[in-house]
Amino acid sequence: MKTLSLLAATAMAASAPAAFAQQAPVPAIESGHTMLTVTAQGSSTREPDMANYSAGVTTQGTTASEALAANSAQMSRVIAALKKAGIADKDVQTSNLSVNPVYAQPKRLPDGNYEDGPQKIVGYQTNNTVSVRQRKLGDMGKVIDALVSAGANQVNGPNFQLSGPEAAMDEARVEAMKSARARADLYAKASGLRVARIVSISESGGYSPQPVMYMRKAAMDVAAAPPVAAGELEMNVNVTVQFELAP
Structure with missing residues (x-):
């Protein structure tokens, strides 16, 4: 049995299909x-x-309970703003809630070194973040503006998605197989052979989104809704196909 290889493809002997653990045995x-x-x-x-993005509130207080209480009040307004903007309860999920101490900066000594010793707690910081699923992309700008106006001082994202990617993935699969067959025909013809059959197929792939990042802090001007560009998502599928060539 002869073997050909193409670009990154690896030549395989008759027993090679065993490398594809999920495939049935291939006839000799x-x-x-x-x-x-x-x-x-x-x-x-x-x-x-x-699209998915996150919105959160960070607050500080002299005690942990003070920081948490302030955060809870502010975060309640943020969630209310989401609901008022038309975001369903099922599309809002808490992704992070933390209360952490804030330490004083160590004192610098005349020799340029810093004073040694235990760090002193001077306050507490509370972070509360929710993940938001935006189903109406045209409303995203005004929803983000409403969040910031309601008290959100951390907004990160978005991560754009397709609600049903299978049709696009199937298109990519068909294109990948056409490309694989065309190359096989080319190499077979150049070798004075023909493609007898496909022996095995394996696939890998997924989304390759064109990223758009948006961040906004409470200190920024919130007078106008931010523009958000959705762009396009690209679905990629890689196939590795084994062909049997015959004279």
């Missing part, structure tokens, strides 16, 4: 036939139809 390759392994990629693009 006929004597005089050649194995060819091809790796190809397919892609498709879609405009995202939803």
